Amino acid sequence: MRIKEIFEQLFERHGPQGWWPLVELGDLTYKPGCKKYGGYHPKDYSYPKTKLQQFEICTGxxxxxxxxxxxxxKALLNLYKQNLLNTKSILKATKETLHKIIRPAGYxxxxxxxxxxxxKFFIGLDGKRPTRDQLLNLWGIGPETADSILLYAYKQPEFxxxxxxxRFLLKKGLISEKAKYNEIKALFDDNLKKDYKLFQEYHALIVENAKRK
DNA sequence: AACCAGGACGTGA
DNA sequence: TCACGTCATGGT
Structure with missing residues (x-):
């Protein structure tokens, strides 16, 4: 089966996922289905609307x-509740404070x-969109995190x-055991229209599908 | 009670 | 380049 057909199948089965989850004012949950407060935003691609929300996605x-x-x-909510879910506060906070607050996320x-x-990097951007290479040059940002940031915080079609x-593609027989990151990414790039909404939903659907089974 | 979760980095070969 | 060890908490 083709890449495009697989998407249709997943979409039919699970529906729109509306990633990336955001917490909004007054909200204290990231669980899906919460309409009034944060959570996911099904079929609403107008998010993120603010730099703060962009930063929240990057942090997540x-x-x-x-x-x-x-x-x-849990770690994200801890940051939010302590008013630490912003660049300045994170830079100001001691390591020990942050250790305690983000502990549930491990590492x-x-x-x-x-x-x-x-x-620090985000402040330097001054609202501009980072390039993929800029992100990859940061310590702690690898290919998947860079692409997640570009796709979900900046609406740039990076799969x-x-x-x-x-695992999903391996089971479908579309890649080999040791296919590398860029090889797998190219598979989607070559077979899909470069539409950030499509990329956002596709990735989220793969995760949702794996979790459900 | 092992096993793994929406990875990335450091090291030695 | 590549294979492997390290990082760490908390769910099933």
């Missing part, structure tokens, strides 16, 4: 590295360092390849 992308979203979201020492490095994607 770092916190969820090799970690379930359930755990990462708290590495992730604290990553958040501080990224915060996000994660462990689920590899």
């Amino acid at each position: 992308a770092i916190l969820t590295q090799n970690t379930s979203w359930n755990q990462a979201s 708290f020492r590495q992730k604290t360092k990553k958040l501080k490095i990224f915060s 996000v390849v994660d462990a689920y994607t590899k």
